Amino acid sequence: MVVVPVKSFARAKARLAPVLDERERAELAQRMAERVLAAAGSLPVTIACDDEDVAAWARDHGALVAWTPGTDLNGSVTAAVAAADADRIVVAHADLPKARDLMIVVGDGGIVLVPDRKHDGTNVLSIPRDAGFVFHYGPGSFAKHRAEAARLGLDVVVIEPPVLTWDVDEPEDIPTCD
Secondary structure (H helix, E strand, O other), X not given: OEEEEOOOHHHOOHHHOOOOOHHHHHHHHHHHHHHHHHHOOOOOEXXXXXXXXXXXXXXXXXXXXXXXXXXXXXXXXXXXXHHOOOOEEEEEOOOOOOOOOHHHHOOOOOEEEEEOOOOOOEEEEEEEHHHOOOOOOOXXXXXXXXXXXXXXXXXXXXOOOHHHHOOOOOHHHHHHOO
Protein backbone atom coordinates (compact mmCIF):
# COMPACT_ATOMS: atom_id res chain seq x y z
CA MET A 1 0.00 0.00 0.00
CA VAL A 2 1.12 3.57 -0.70
CA VAL A 3 0.31 6.51 1.58
CA VAL A 4 0.61 9.96 -0.01
CA PRO A 5 0.17 12.98 2.24
CA VAL A 6 -1.38 15.85 0.27
CA LYS A 7 -2.17 19.31 1.60
CA SER A 8 -4.62 21.64 -0.07
CA PHE A 9 -3.68 22.23 -3.69
CA ALA A 10 -4.77 25.86 -3.27
CA ARG A 11 -2.25 26.37 -0.45
CA ALA A 12 0.52 24.18 -1.83
CA LYS A 13 4.07 25.21 -2.57
CA ALA A 14 4.04 28.69 -1.07
CA ARG A 15 7.82 28.92 -1.49
CA LEU A 16 7.22 29.03 -5.25
CA ALA A 17 5.18 32.25 -4.98
CA PRO A 18 8.01 34.40 -6.38
CA VAL A 19 7.65 32.63 -9.74
CA LEU A 20 4.16 31.07 -9.78
CA ASP A 21 0.82 32.56 -8.84
CA GLU A 22 -1.66 30.66 -6.66
CA ARG A 23 -3.44 29.00 -9.60
CA GLU A 24 -0.15 27.89 -11.17
CA ARG A 25 1.09 26.48 -7.85
CA ALA A 26 -2.17 24.57 -7.38
CA GLU A 27 -1.97 23.14 -10.91
CA LEU A 28 1.66 22.12 -10.41
CA ALA A 29 0.89 20.48 -7.07
CA GLN A 30 -1.99 18.54 -8.58
CA ARG A 31 0.06 17.41 -11.61
CA MET A 32 2.86 16.17 -9.35
CA ALA A 33 0.40 14.33 -7.09
CA GLU A 34 -1.15 12.68 -10.17
CA ARG A 35 2.32 11.56 -11.23
CA VAL A 36 2.89 9.96 -7.81
CA LEU A 37 -0.50 8.23 -7.98
CA ALA A 38 0.38 6.85 -11.40
CA ALA A 39 3.76 5.67 -10.07
CA ALA A 40 1.93 3.52 -7.52
CA GLY A 41 0.77 1.32 -10.39
CA SER A 42 -1.33 -1.54 -9.04
CA LEU A 43 -0.54 -0.79 -5.39
CA PRO A 44 -3.52 0.55 -3.44
CA VAL A 45 -3.18 4.23 -2.52
CA THR A 46 -4.42 6.19 0.47
CA ILE A 47 -4.28 9.97 0.38
CA ALA A 48 -3.76 11.50 3.82
CA CYS A 49 -5.40 14.91 3.80
CA ASP A 50 -7.61 17.43 5.54
CA ASP A 51 -8.97 19.25 2.50
CA GLU A 52 -12.36 18.48 0.89
CA ASP A 53 -11.11 19.26 -2.65
CA VAL A 54 -8.10 16.95 -2.24
CA ALA A 55 -10.33 14.22 -0.81
CA ALA A 56 -12.71 14.49 -3.78
CA TRP A 57 -9.74 14.47 -6.19
CA ALA A 58 -8.34 11.36 -4.46
CA ARG A 59 -11.63 9.50 -4.71
CA ASP A 60 -11.98 10.53 -8.37
CA HIS A 61 -8.58 8.91 -8.95
CA GLY A 62 -9.52 5.67 -7.19
CA ALA A 63 -7.60 6.32 -3.99
CA LEU A 64 -8.81 5.86 -0.45
CA VAL A 65 -8.82 8.87 1.86
CA ALA A 66 -7.40 9.04 5.37
CA TRP A 67 -9.01 12.17 6.81
CA THR A 68 -6.41 13.75 9.11
CA PRO A 69 -7.57 17.21 10.25
CA GLY A 70 -5.60 19.19 12.78
CA THR A 71 -2.36 17.28 12.35
CA ASP A 72 1.03 18.10 10.91
CA LEU A 73 2.77 15.97 8.29
CA ASN A 74 4.07 13.47 10.85
CA GLY A 75 0.65 13.11 12.47
CA SER A 76 -1.06 12.79 9.13
CA VAL A 77 1.26 10.02 7.95
CA THR A 78 1.11 8.24 11.32
CA ALA A 79 -2.70 8.21 11.26
CA ALA A 80 -2.85 6.95 7.67
CA VAL A 81 -0.31 4.20 8.32
CA ALA A 82 -2.13 3.10 11.49
CA ALA A 83 -5.39 2.80 9.56
CA ALA A 84 -3.84 0.95 6.61
CA ASP A 85 -4.75 -2.63 5.89
CA ALA A 86 -1.36 -3.84 4.66
CA ASP A 87 1.76 -5.40 6.13
CA ARG A 88 4.10 -3.03 4.32
CA ILE A 89 3.57 0.67 3.67
CA VAL A 90 5.29 2.97 1.20
CA VAL A 91 5.04 6.65 2.11
CA ALA A 92 5.66 8.85 -0.94
CA HIS A 93 5.48 12.62 -0.98
CA ALA A 94 3.25 14.27 -3.56
CA ASP A 95 5.89 16.66 -4.93
CA LEU A 96 7.89 14.21 -7.03
CA PRO A 97 7.52 15.41 -10.63
CA LYS A 98 9.58 12.58 -12.10
CA ALA A 99 8.09 9.72 -10.07
CA ARG A 100 7.79 6.45 -11.87
CA ASP A 101 7.50 2.94 -10.45
CA LEU A 102 7.11 2.95 -6.65
CA MET A 103 7.39 -0.85 -6.62
CA ILE A 104 11.18 -0.43 -6.52
CA VAL A 105 10.83 0.96 -2.99
CA VAL A 106 8.50 -1.65 -1.48
CA GLY A 107 11.19 -3.99 -0.13
CA ASP A 108 10.47 -7.03 2.01
CA GLY A 109 12.16 -6.33 5.30
CA GLY A 110 13.58 -3.51 7.32
CA ILE A 111 13.31 0.04 6.08
CA VAL A 112 13.85 1.34 2.55
CA LEU A 113 14.68 5.05 2.33
CA VAL A 114 14.86 7.37 -0.66
CA PRO A 115 16.42 10.69 0.32
CA ASP A 116 15.98 13.91 -1.56
CA ARG A 117 18.89 14.81 -3.82
CA LYS A 118 20.43 16.95 -1.05
CA HIS A 119 20.33 14.06 1.46
CA ASP A 120 18.34 16.20 3.86
CA GLY A 121 14.72 15.12 3.46
CA THR A 122 13.02 11.77 2.91
CA ASN A 123 11.05 11.65 -0.33
CA VAL A 124 9.92 8.02 -0.09
CA LEU A 125 10.21 5.33 2.54
CA SER A 126 8.92 1.81 2.99
CA ILE A 127 8.27 0.27 6.39
CA PRO A 128 6.65 -2.72 7.99
CA ARG A 129 3.33 -1.30 9.23
CA ASP A 130 3.60 -2.79 12.69
CA ALA A 131 7.25 -1.81 13.32
CA GLY A 132 6.36 1.07 15.64
CA PHE A 133 8.20 3.47 13.34
CA VAL A 134 7.99 7.11 14.43
CA PHE A 135 8.02 9.57 11.54
CA HIS A 136 10.34 12.59 11.68
CA TYR A 137 9.49 14.63 8.60
CA GLY A 138 10.91 18.12 8.38
CA PRO A 139 14.48 19.39 8.12
CA GLY A 140 17.00 16.57 8.48
CA SER A 141 14.39 13.82 8.16
CA PHE A 142 16.67 11.50 6.20
CA ALA A 143 19.17 11.23 9.09
CA LYS A 144 16.34 11.10 11.62
CA HIS A 145 14.62 8.25 9.76
CA ARG A 146 17.89 6.30 9.62
CA ALA A 147 18.27 6.82 13.37
CA GLU A 148 14.68 5.68 13.94
CA ALA A 149 15.35 2.46 12.02
CA ALA A 150 18.47 1.90 14.15
CA ARG A 151 16.44 2.52 17.31
CA LEU A 152 14.05 -0.22 16.21
CA GLY A 153 16.89 -2.57 15.20
CA LEU A 154 15.74 -2.63 11.58
CA ASP A 155 18.05 -2.91 8.61
CA VAL A 156 18.14 0.12 6.32
CA VAL A 157 18.45 0.05 2.57
CA VAL A 158 19.02 3.42 0.89
CA ILE A 159 18.22 3.71 -2.80
CA GLU A 160 18.57 6.84 -4.88
CA PRO A 161 16.77 6.56 -8.21
CA PRO A 162 16.88 10.06 -9.75
CA VAL A 163 13.17 9.86 -10.56
CA LEU A 164 12.41 9.72 -6.83
CA THR A 165 15.14 11.90 -5.35
CA TRP A 166 13.97 14.99 -7.25
CA ASP A 167 11.35 16.98 -5.40
CA VAL A 168 10.07 20.52 -5.90
CA ASP A 169 10.69 22.87 -3.01
CA GLU A 170 12.30 25.98 -4.50
CA PRO A 171 11.81 27.93 -7.75
CA GLU A 172 14.99 26.48 -9.27
CA ASP A 173 13.44 23.00 -9.06
CA ILE A 174 10.59 23.83 -11.45
CA PRO A 175 12.39 23.80 -14.82
CA THR A 176 13.27 20.15 -14.27
CA CYS A 177 9.64 19.06 -14.10
CA ASP A 178 8.58 16.97 -17.06
